[in-house]
Amino acid sequence: MTQLLFWPESTVSREPVRNYRNLAITAFRNTARRAFDVLVEGNHYEDWAQECELAAWQCERAGLTLTDAMRFCSRACYRFLRNLGFRKPTNGPGMLLYA
DSSP: OOOOOSOOTTTOOOOOOSOHHHHHHHHHHHHHTTHHHHHHHTTOHHHHHHHHHHHHHHHHHHTOOHHHHHHHHHHHHHHHHHHHTEEOOTTSOSSOEEO
């Protein structure tokens, strides 16, 4: 059995992105999931929207493909949530918890 040292072509999308803003919002919603309600209650929605716009602008300026743009936006969202005090517990559930 051969071991794959790279991503198979079927899982990596090299298509150009049509709308980086919608892609950033989708990536942020998928990363935040249950933390999104806490963001809205804590009056951080405007900050969240600004981070989405900034990530979309950076992706568009760099000309990232679909897969790379999703990864970039997910990392940007994770950094934003970490700065607000959200933590991903070790040996716990895979969701972010507010500390």
